[in-house]
Amino acid sequence: MSHSFDEISAQLRGRHRKSARLKWISMGALGLAGLFLVLFFADMLNKGLPAFQQAYVQVELEYNEDAASMGRAAMDPEVSRVVSRSFERLIPGMIRDNPDLLGTTEQRWVLTNGDVDQYLKGHRSKLSEAEREVVDELVDSGQVALKFNTTFFSRGDSKMAENAGIMAAAVGTVMTMLVTLAIAFPIGVMTAVYLEEFAPDNRLTQIIEININNLAAIPSILFGLLGLAIFINFFGVPRSSPLVGGMTLALMTLPVIIIATRTALRSVPDSIRHAAFGVGCSRWQVVRDHVLPLAMPGIMTGSIIGLAQAMGETAPLIIVGMVAFIPDVGASFTQAATVLPAQVFTWAGEPERAFVEKTAGGILVLLSILIFLNASAVILRKKFERRW
Amino acid sequence: MNIQVAERSTASMSRPESGQPVTRNTEANHELSIRVRDLNLWYGDSQALKNLNIDLYQKNVTALIGPSGCGKSTFLRCLNRMNDLIPSVRIKGLVEMDGHDVNAPKMDEVALRRRVGMVFQKPNPFPKSIYDNVVYAPRMHDLVSRKPEQDELVEKALRDAGLWEEVKDKLHQPGTSLSGGQQQRLCIARAIAVQPDVILMDEPTSALDPISTATIEDLMDRLKQKFTIITVTHNMQQAARVADYTAFFHLGEIIEYNDTRTMFSNPATKKAEDYITGRYG
Numbered sequence: 230m231s232h233s234f235d236e237i238s239a240q241l242r243g244r245h246r247k248s249a250r251l252k253w254i255s256m257g258a259l260g261l262a263g264l265f266l267v268l269f270f271a272d273m274l275n276k277g278l279p280a281f282q283q284a285y286v287q288v289e290l291e292y293n294e295d296a297a298s299m300g301r302a303a304m305d306p307e308v309s310r311v312v313s314r315s316f317e318r319l320i321p322g323m324i325r326d327n328p329d330l331l332g333t334t335e336q337r338w339v340l341t342n343g344d345v346d347q348y349l350k351g352h353r354s355k356l357s358e359a360e361r362e363v364v365d366e367l368v369d370s371g372q373v374a375l376k377f378n379t380t381f382f383s384r385g386d387s388k389m390a391e392n393a394g395i396m397a398a399a400v401g402t403v404m405t406m407l408v409t410l411a412i413a414f415p416i417g418v419m420t421a422v423y424l425e426e427f428a429p430d431n432r433l434t435q436i437i438e439i440n441i442n443n444l445a446a447i448p449s450i451l452f453g454l455l456g457l458a459i460f461i462n463f464f465g466v467p468r469s470s471p472l473v474g475g476m477t478l479a480l481m482t483l484p485v486i487i488i489a490t491r492t493a494l495r496s497v498p499d500s501i502r503h504a505a506f507g508v509g510c511s512r513w514q515v516v517r518d519h520v521l522p523l524a525m526p527g528i529m530t531g532s533i534i535g536l537a538q539a540m541g542e543t544a545p546l547i548i549v550g551m552v553a554f555i556p557d558v559g560a561s562f563t564q565a566a567t568v569l570p571a572q573v574f575t576w577a578g579e580p581e582r583a584f585v586e587k588t589a590g591g592i593l594v595l596l597s598i599l600i601f602l603n604a605s606a607v608i609l610r611k612k613f614e615r616r617w
Numbered sequence: 618m619n620i621q622v623a624e625r626s627t628a629s630m631s632r633p634e635s636g637q638p639v640t641r642n643t644e645a646n647h648e649l650s651i652r653v654r655d656l657n658l659w660y661g662d663s664q665a666l667k668n669l670n671i672d673l674y675q676k677n678v679t680a681l682i683g684p685s686g687c688g689k690s691t692f693l694r695c696l697n698r699m700n701d702l703i704p705s706v707r708i709k710g711l712v713e714m715d716g717h718d719v720n721a722p723k724m725d726e727v728a729l730r731r732r733v734g735m736v737f738q739k740p741n742p743f744p745k746s747i748y749d750n751v752v753y754a755p756r757m758h759d760l761v762s763r764k765p766e767q768d769e770l771v772e773k774a775l776r777d778a779g780l781w782e783e784v785k786d787k788l789h790q791p792g793t794s795l796s797g798g799q800q801q802r803l804c805i806a807r808a809i810a811v812q813p814d815v816i817l818m819d820e821p822t823s824a825l826d827p828i829s830t831a832t833i834e835d836l837m838d839r840l841k842q843k844f845t846i847i848t849v850t851h852n853m854q855q856a857a858r859v860a861d862y863t864a865f866f867h868l869g870e871i872i873e874y875n876d877t878r879t880m881f882s883n884p885a886t887k888k889a890e891d892y893i894t895g896r897y898g
Contacts, residue, residue: 429704500741506699507735508754508807509727518753519743 273589273596280590283378283391284346285338286311286367292330296320311364311373313340315392340380341373343390343583349375352582381590385556386572390583393576395591397555401471401566402540404559405551408475409482409539414532416479417486424487425494426516445484452481453545461549469550469565477549478539485538489531493524526613533606537599543570569595636670638862639885642876645861650675650815650845651696656710658691658700665691667869669710675814678837678846680856680877683866684897689849692866693817696847697733698726714815731758734808738820740800742792742807747784750792750803751775754811770810777843778806779836798829805836809844816840818848822855834859853893857881865889 288304295302300320301309309317316339324330345364347354356364367373385397428434456477460466466473497520505515521528546552552571559566567575573591576584636653651673658666666688673679681689691700698719700706712719719729742750751771752761761767771788775781780802784795792803801821808816818837822830837846837859850856856863857877864874865888873880873889884890891897 498741500737500739501743503699503702503735503737504741504743504804504807506702507697507730507737508811509730509758510754511727514757518757523744 273592275589276586277589277591277593279350280381280586280593281378282350282375283380284341284349284373285376286341286345287336287338287372288312290320290335290337292320292324292333292335294331297324297331307363308367308372310360311341311345311367313342313389313391315387315389316340338376340391343581345373346391347583349373350586354582381587385558386554386567386575387556390579390581390587393584393587395569395572395594397558398567398569398572398591399594400558401474401551401555402568404471404562404566405474405478405546405568406536406540408472408562409478410532410536412476412479413482413486413535417483417532418490418528420483421487421490421494422516422521425491426520427512441484441487445488448544449481449542450544450548452477453548455480456545456549467563467565469553469567470563471559471566472562473549474546474551474566474568475562477545478542481542481545482532482535482539485535486528486532489535490524490528493527493531494520496527497523526610529613530606530610533602533609537602537606540568540602541570541595541599543568543574546571547574569598636672636874638672638874638876640876640879642861642878645876646674646676648675649673650714651847652711652713653695654711654713656692656695656712657708658688658695659707660703661705665869666695669871671864671871671874673815673845673847674862675845676841676843677861678841678848678859680860680863681847681849681866682851682853682856682863682892684892685851687866688869689864689866690819693819693847693849696815696817697730697735699735701726731811732813733815733817734811734813736801736804736808736816736818736821739824740797740804742795742800742803744791744793746789747775747792747795747803748788751806751810754807758811760811774806774810775803777809777840778802779832779839780806796829798825798832801825801829801833802836805833805840809840813844815845815847818846820849820851823851830855853881865892867892 286308288308290296290303292303298321300317303320304312304317344354344356344360348356348361348364349368364373380392381394383396384392384394387393424434424438456473460473460476461468466476501519501523502515505519510518543552546568550565551567552575553565553567554575555565555567569591573588573595576588576591579587641647649672653669653671653673656666656669657664669692681693683689694700695708695712696719700708708720714729714732717724743753745753748771751774752767755761755770756767761770772781772785775784780799783799784803792800795803801824805816805821822833825833834855837848840846841861848860860877862874863877863880865872865880865884865886867888873884873886875885875889879885880889881893884893
């Protein structure tokens with residue numbers, strides 16, 4: 230017996246309702262995820278963007294004999310109360326380096342202290358009523374103003390919030406990543422090439438494969454312990470250095486690169502290998518001339534993502550001592566250094582209000598670098614993707 | 618070599634053990650290219666080739682026909698050791714070329730493949746330019762080094778493959794931009810660029826349209842002046858059109874190896890006759 234459309238529709242109604250419900254639930258999940266993301270970014274931007282501005286004051290510097298021993302003496306005592314101590318300390322040095330300055334005067338915009346900065350940004354500050362009046366007057370006369378914070382992007386860490394910057398951490402991150410890349414990329418790619426193109430498929434290679442997959446899932450702090458035990462204690466690599474940090478992160482990144490490379494190699498069609506063997510290529514020539522070039526976009530994407538992951542890593546670096554207080558921009562791979570996420574971690578532990586915005590500012594910088602890296606991974610893949 | 622007059626053999630005179638064709642093709646060349654004796658091949662535990670004996674002659678087209686899974690492609694891959702790439706394969710028996718056992722441990726498979734080229738079922742040009750596709754292998758084998766030599770070699774190989782006129786203005790475009798039939802001729806040009814002795818073709822036209830197929834068949838007819846061509850085909854008309862000798866495979870055995878004309882007009886075995894007349898396959 231056949232059914233009319235009405236009968237079938239009546240039966241179908243429940244099924245359609247169910248699929249509509251599922252659709253709404255999944256859209257709700259997406260919306261919720263999006264909402265969290267928006268909230269996170271809004272909060273970070275709100276807290277972090279002020280860090281890119283800093284209060285500066287215009288002072289008249291009088292390089293006299295007293296200033297050569299005590300910087301404060303170079304300034305009008307009234308104004309000197311708003312100037313950052315970090316700048317006052319620089320003055321004797323400036324005179325020592327350049328004795329011609331003695332006896333001259335100069336107009337200059339210099340950092341104010343952190344409390345003035347926070348007061349100008351409308352945050353809570355420890356300024357007394359009298360000090361606030363002085364600052365208000367200076368603002369009215371145009372001698373105190375918020376300007377783009379060059380200090381933040383050019384200095385290392387400091388105990389004075391107004392003088393703290395991320396440059397040292399950024400340089401540390403670059404050096405650490407260079408070490409990681411130099412170690413993890415060649416070893417990872419060659420390991421994957423061996424496993425995928427040369428190794429026989431037997432019990433041993435299967436065990437190796439399972440273990441590599443497991444390594445990728447190990448909590449990163451364990452790699453830090455391994456780095457501490459082997460690199461620092463056994464091989465005596467200097468602690469807190471980009472060298473030991475990079476080596477530790479390389480351990481962590483290796484499995485990611487190996488897995489990405491194997492996937493990329495596997496996606497190269499066998500017909501290309503056969504063609505190459507058919508014209509008399511040796512195994513290594515097949516890999517070098519035909520398989521690797523085709524797999525390169527995939528390998529690069531995987532490596533960049535692995536590197537980005539390593540870049541945001543803090544836990545293993547804490548173990549190998551890369552959370553040190555680093556006021557100077559590092560110059561060598563064996564000097565103590567810190568990295569961006571560790572710098573954020575350090576600032577987050579500071580009690581002063583001014584460091585809250587430094588923390589958020591640091592996160593913004595780290596996030597933009599990570600977004601840039603991931604975007605370049607996508608672009609590389611799109612650009613070099615070849616069809617056959 | 619002593620060339621016998623074609624003789625009509627009876628079924629009892631069919632000699633699959635001797636490796637020689639039942640009937641001789643009087644027009645064909647009979648210098649030995651590859652001699653195969655008692656060749657057995659296993660994939661794991663299952664035997665795919667059983668006691669094959671066949672003499673393949675130089676500067677002929679030899680077609681291998683037979684139903685799917687009869688071992689003809691497997692046999693073809695024995696001739697340039699492409700089966701080495703499959704880990705579970707085990708081979709016993711003799712494949713001899715130029716007095717050398719190709720399966721001997723001291724035989725270098727790279728040297729073998731330099732003399733025994735291969736064209737595959739699906740056109741598989743390298744994802745490089747047309748020029749680089751052709752010049753890659755000769756450059757790798759150090760046959761050419763200077764640019765003018767390379768240009769000359771590319772032109773010659775493409776001319777021999779009947780592709781020159783169509784691609785001479787776009788040599789630096791990717792090989793994969795060509796049509797299927799052109800890609801297959803590019804693969805043939807790539808194979809002949811290293812001047813091999815033998816070219817193995819594994820169903821070279823099965824992925825192509827009828828016009829491209831006809832072009833490739835003409836090409837095979839011309840190429841046999843210079844090269845020994847051994848081709849696997851599913852298409853019996855194709856075997857009848859292009860081959861001097863035809864070997865009929867069934868369940869891993871060579872049932873009949875015969876002059877093509879005789880094979881299709883008056884086969885010596887019942888099985889070959891049934892297959893050719895379309896009773897199975």
